[in-house]
Amino acid sequence: MLLSQAWETYESDKRIEGFSPQTLKAYKLQSGLLIRFFNDVQLDTITTDQLKAYLAKASESLKPASLAHRIRFMKSLFRWSREEGHILKNPATKIKEPKTGKRIPKFLTEMEIEHLREACCSPMEKALFEFMFSTGCRIGEVVTLDRGRINWSNRSAVIRGKSDKEREVYFNIRCEIWLKRYLDSRVDRDPAIFVTERDPHQLRHSYATHLLNNGAPLDVIQSLLGHEKSETTRIYAQLSGSIRQEFYRKYF
Structure with missing residues (x-):
């Protein structure tokens, strides 16, 4: 299954599950970035090392919270792909989110x-x-x-x-x-x-x-x-x- 096909099926399943439109919109953006980096390759050809290289490149410009959001989407996509039988092994299993300090929200006086x-x-x-x-x-x-x-x-x-x-x-x-x-x-x-x-x-x-x-x-x-x-x-x-x-x- 191509990466783009995996995203389309994943999106349909998650919409049925009740994911919010805002979440799906954000995940669609993440899927586009993933496809742009890897090209529209077969899902089962992507390795853990390749995902780490993708994240390492992203970490040069992203804050830890944004990088963590990217990782959550990636882990969700590949976990779903493994559960659905589209891949035999989940390459994102051992990838961890970066630690992010809790920021005090801005407020108005x-x-x-x-x-x-x-x-x-x-x-x-x-x-x-x-x-x-x-x-x-x-x-x-x-x-x-x-x-x-x-x-x-x-x-x-x-x-x-x-x-x-x-x-x-x-x-x-x-x-x-x-x-x-x-x-x-x-x-x-x-x-x-x-x-x-x-x-x-x-x-x-x-x-x-x-x-x-x-x-x-x-x-x-x-x-x-x-x-x-x-x-x-x-x-x-x-x-x-x-x-x-x-x-x-x-x-x-």
């Missing part, structure tokens, strides 16, 4: 949030800003949100997160006002709440930081953000300088 809020002009911009900030949703969760998923009576929305898992998020009165103004200004029948290509992911980090600064427990923040692992949420514990100063003054 309350002053920057207010400046950004003032910079929003149209009803859509204001509604999008308030919804992102008051719910802490991921970008992919917002762009797939439909009007029918909004519960106006308790200012909540049911969103579909990673691995197609659903959770309920909540928004404040200011967000409700701008959402209604924005939707009232729409003349189309598109069920989607927002139609935008912007990606203000810092609002999600700012949302978590705001909760932390106001005393919310980490397990509560984990639930609201939809994190599967508590370790992911604990990153935000490093963000709040004001809380650290408060405890320093209290106990030192």
